[in-house]
Amino acid sequence: xxxxxxxxxxxxxxxxxxxxxxxxxxxxxxxxxxxxxxxxxxxxxxxxxxxxxxxxxxxxxxxxxxxxxxxxxxxxxxxxxxxxxxxxxxxxxxxxxxxxxxxxxxxxxxxxxxxxxxxxxxxxxxxxxxxxxxxxxxxxxxxxxxxxxxxxxxxxxxxxxxxxxxxxxxxxxxxxxxxxxxxxxxxxxxxxxxxxxxxxxxxxxxxxxxxxxxxxxxxxxxxxxxxxxxxxxxxxxxxxxxxxxxxxxxxxxxxxxxxxxxxxxxxxxxxxxxxxxxxxxxxxxxxxxxxxxxxxxxxxxxxxxxxxxxxxxxxxxxxxxxxxxxxxxxxxxxxxxxxxxxxxxxxxxxxxxxxxxxxxxxxxxxxxxxxxxxxxxxxxxxxxxxxxxxxx
Numbered sequence: 001x002x003x004x005x006x007x008x009x010x011x012x013x014x015x016x017x018x019x020x021x022x023x024x025x026x027x028x029x030x031x032x033x034x035x036x037x038x039x040x041x042x043x044x045x046x047x048x049x050x051x052x053x054x055x056x057x058x059x060x061x062x063x064x065x066x067x068x069x070x071x072x073x074x075x076x077x078x079x080x081x082x083x084x085x086x087x088x089x090x091x092x093x094x095x096x097x098x099x100x101x102x103x104x105x106x107x108x109x110x111x112x113x114x115x116x117x118x119x120x121x122x123x124x125x126x127x128x129x130x131x132x133x134x135x136x137x138x139x140x141x142x143x144x145x146x147x148x149x150x151x152x153x154x155x156x157x158x159x160x161x162x163x164x165x166x167x168x169x170x171x172x173x174x175x176x177x178x179x180x181x182x183x184x185x186x187x188x189x190x191x192x193x194x195x196x197x198x199x200x201x202x203x204x205x206x207x208x209x210x211x212x213x214x215x216x217x218x219x220x221x222x223x224x225x226x227x228x229x230x231x232x233x234x235x236x237x238x239x240x241x242x243x244x245x246x247x248x249x250x251x252x253x254x255x256x257x258x259x260x261x262x263x264x265x266x267x268x269x270x271x272x273x274x275x276x277x278x279x280x281x282x283x284x285x286x287x288x289x290x291x292x293x294x295x296x297x298x299x300x301x302x303x304x305x306x307x308x309x310x311x312x313x314x315x316x317x318x319x320x321x322x323x324x325x326x327x328x329x330x331x332x333x334x335x336x337x338x339x340x341x342x343x344x345x346x347x348x349x350x351x352x353x354x355x356x357x358x359x360x361x362x363x364x365x366x367x368x369x370x371x372x373x374x375x376x377x378x379x380x381x382x383x384x385x386x387x388x389x390x391x392x
Contacts, residue, residue, distance in 0.1 A: 016054050023060025028069050035064060035075035042082035052089035058099070065102025065118070070111060077106055077117035084121045090128035093121075100135070104144045107160075112153045119148060119159030126166035133170050135163075142180055149186040154195050161190050161201035168208035178215045188219075191228040191244075196237050203232055203243035210250035220257035223264065230270040233286070238279050245274060245285035252292035262299035272310045275317065284325045287317055291332035301339045311336075311345070315352030318371075323364060330359060330370035337377035347378055 022034040038061060041047050051057050061083075064076040080099070083089050093099055106118035122145070125131050135141055145167075148160030164187055167173045178184050190202035206229065210216055220226055229251075232244035248271065251257045261267045271293070274286035293300045304311055317329035333356060336342040346352060359371035 016051060016057065020054060020056040020060055023056070023064065028072065031064065031067065031069065031072045032075065035061065035072055035079060039075050039079040039082060042079050045086065048083050048086035049088050052083050052086065052092050058083075058093060062099035062102055065099070065106060070114070073106065073111070074114045074117065077103075077114045077121065081117040081121040081124070084124035087128070090125050091130050094125050094128060094131040094134055100138055100141070104138070104140050107148055107151075107156060108144050112156070115151070115153065116155045116159070119156045119163075123159040123162035123166065126163045129170075132167050133172060136167060136173055136176055142176065142183065146180060146183040146186060149183070149190060154198065157190065157193070158195060158198040158201065161187065161193075161198050161205060165201045165205040165208060168205050168211075171212070174209045174212040174215050177209060178212075178218055184209075184219065188221075188225045188228065191225070191232060196235075196240065199232065199235070200237055200240040200243060203229065203240055203247060207243045207247035207250060210247050213253060216251050216254035217256045220251050220254060220260065223260040226251065226257065226261055226267055227264060230264070230267040233270040233274050233282075238282065241274070241277075241279070241282045242285065245271075245282050245289060249285045249288035249292060252289050255296075258293055258295070258297050258300070261293060262297050262303065268293070268300065268303055272304075272307065272313075275310065275313045280322055280325070283317075284322055284328065287314070287325050287328040287332065290314060291328045291335060294332050294335035296335070296338070298339065301336055301342050304336065305341060305345050311349070312351065315349060315355055318352070318355040318367075319358055323367075326359075326364065327367045327370065330356070330367045330374070334370040334373040334377070337374045343378055346374070353378075 019034055019037060022030055025031055025034070038051065038057065042051055061076045061079050064072055065080075067073050067076070080093065080103075084093055103118040103122055106114045107122065109115055122135070126135055145160060145163055148156050148163070151157050151160065164177065164183075168177060187202060187205055190198050191206070193199045193202065206219065206225065210219055226248065229244045229248050232240055233248075235241050235244070248261075248267070252261060271286050271289045274282055275290065277283040277286065290304075294304065304314075314329055314332055317325055318333060320326045320329060333346065333352065337346055356371045356374050359367045362368055
């Protein structure tokens with residue numbers, strides 16, 4: 001357990017090899033001691049890559065995940081969970097076929113402690129880009145990972161949500177995940193979890209899944225998910241707020257979700273409130289959500305026009321220092337200008353028009369394009385107003 005001793009043991013010539021040979025012992029007491037030794041040594045970040053590069057260690061620990069002795073299973077799963085914290089070890093570990101079978105068996109087993117270690121290992125392994133497709137390729141993976149989301153153990157639930165947040169990063173995985181209605185339903189229910197980390201990972205998973213435009217309508221469903229995400233916009237945890245805002249921004253791209261959100265006052269107000277957030281990333285996604293909601297959506301455009309203070313905030317963000325926030329805000333104003341009532345309102349907001357015009361002098365091509373769209377839409381109204389001034 002002493003960190004200094006851990007480093008010294010792994011540095012001794014032949015020490016790792018000698019300990020690895022004991023992983024095939026038939027003596028249960030020996031297996032308990034050696035697996036516990038590897039679990040302790042793998043706590044040190046400097047030791048993880050060294051242990052992982054020695055293949056007999058990985059093979060031996062993987063095989064012992066199915067050992068009949070509970071203590072050996074627990075120590076082996078803990079050792080692998082510690083090894084999987086190292087990024088360089090993640091792909092190496094996932095290349096061991098027995099490992100995945102053993103981990104999936106433990107997370108679905110009766111022992112909560114070894115299930116937690118296995119769940120943490122899977123969550124860490126799923127961070128590796130090459131592993132995300134590999135994990136779901138296994139026949140038993142999706143059903144077992146889905147069961148983690150309903151586990152009575154909070155930690156296993158948390159790791160399950162983390163696994164799906166990582167798996168959803170791979171462009172090919174959202175189709176498989178959303179095809180399993182039970183999986184999607186359980187995952188979105190965790191947005192209401194009282195455990196802050198579980199809710200955070202669930203929000204991240206939904207945000208990543210919603211990057212696939214073909215799945216946005218399905219994820220939005222009957223609108224319950226949209227309401228749950230909106231409730232997270234005022235969460236104490238900043239990361240949770242960011243993920244929920246990004247999820248709503250992505251989901252608002254879909255016309256069916258936009259229509260639902262336009263009838264949900266709590267969603268509209270939560271997004272509007274986040275426009276003045278001190279967190280740049282949360283504010284950026286809120287502006288993106290607002291811009292998407294304003295696209296060809298008369299109901300939401302009307303809602304915004306009835307709140308001049310919120311409109312002024314959106315207009316001020318057109319000159320934000322954050323490039324993406326500036327683009328989203330400019331797009332939101334351009335979308336509003338497509339509506340006759342919106343054009344009339346914007347033509348009277350001189351401060352917003354001034355901000356939009358400054359974009360014409362900016363090097364940002366995208367923001368400039370949105371500004372040109374706005375001014376082009378407003379041109380007839382501006383001409384009409386100027387011609388109404390009597391000639392002196």
